[in-house]
Amino acid sequence: MRTGWVSLSLAALLGAGLISGCQSTTYGGATHSSRSQFLMVPSAEVNQSAALAYNKELTKAREAGTLNTNKAYVARVNAISRRLIAQVGVFRPDALSWPWQVNVFQSDEVNAFCMPGGKIGVYSGLIDKLKLTDDELAAVLGHEISHALREHSREQMSQEVAKQEGLSIVGALAGLSGGAIDLANVASKFVFTLPFSRTMESEADIMGLELMARAGYNPEAAVDVWRKMEQLGKSGAELLSTHPSSATRIQDLQSHLPQVMPLYEAAKNKYRSTP
Template sequence: MRAIRSSFPIALAFAALATACATTPTGRSQLMLVDEAAMDRMGASAFDQIKSSGRLANDPAANRYVRCVADALVKVLPANERQQRWEIVVIQDDSPNAFALPGGKVGVHTGLFKVATNQDELAAVIGHEMGHMVSRHAAERVSQRYATEAAMQALNSATGGERQQLLGLLGVGAQAGVLLPFSRQHEVEADVLGQRYMAQAGFNPQGAPAVWENMIRATSGSRPPAWLSTHPDPASRVQSLRASAPGLMPTYQQARAAGRAPNCR
């Protein structure tokens, strides 16, 4: 009976890993412990707070421009994603940034226009954010947090060999060993999907490495070391996106020939 009881924390902490798996559009397996509808409600609530904060940009032209790019991208997303109501807003903020929340909520900072200088570069950023949403990265992150907390509780109650086993399963630590690598993986995955979506929508995939080159110049000296960042190193990101762009040019050309030729200004 003692052996059965002693193994219980390990079983409790990691049972979800074997029973709650999903697959991203790139074919990667992911842990999924939270309901999609619940995540959508949380995303909508957070987005409502942002909209009521007084930070929305009072610039009809900028909003039309961003909406034009976003609408073109939504048309090439998977069918279930096209059916939901995507909401994109422009936020008065000088930082060159954008974000996405569950439920199809996307915010674009006015500062992003300094580095995303044309529709192709803007499509790369918005497509990247949509890639996060299509892959349910936010839900996966929440699931990882749940699993990590359960594992740490099990670790605190374990002794001897059990403790060593759990430490090995967790890696070098809950933060550096579990959460940060997944977060970098999410960013790379969103880059791949975003560049794919922009080509399918008729935006030049060369805009993806271009916008990150602009980002490097705009933020030089202000970013954290690559090994500790939740984002991939910008120079490596540019290299990867530049390498994948030629393979997407036929997709881009076919989209244009089929009439998917956005003209967003």
């Protein structure tokens, strides 16, 4: 994908007071999903560019006749997404007012995403090949939404900007500057191409676990998703990978179930008669 990023310099960002420095993008919730993050690329720039890229993908899929072609899948994904989005205020209240969008792409790819600012996409292959239940689909969507809430793409881009400038984090925050940065290349790498770090993937797993529990979906289903992924052969080895292995993810998810099961028990009756 290509986005509408402009070239910015670190000096310009510093001069405009746009570097956020070290902070957390979210409150912790019951699972304490919070961590100090290095954020020097403006959130507004990230979200705007992600929205442009998302619209390009919609246009491409529409022209190919692969956008929202399965009405049953579209209804399921939208219903589950609405319930999850209703809970995001626990972690960051401003996300409740994001211009959320949800679409389903007809594709054999076993994947889903949530771009910065709340742009959700689900590939039909994810549902078809894994035979996902609603609870399991909620686990996947909760995970992807959590990446957006934590602004993991913005965090990775910020790290890359500092690296390209040849500055340490301390130097960047002290006001040192370098040459111009092509954020278009950074965006294409870190939003759409390269995987998130192990830490980010683990954060999204656990925050997503809490989101789905609060939305009345059984968090135990998150474990089932990764067991299915293992069977499909998509997990890969943890060594030489930036992602945790499926075995590690399952163990981590199981260790957090005691924190979120009471949330699920409190919420499930509310949604008993809804998808």
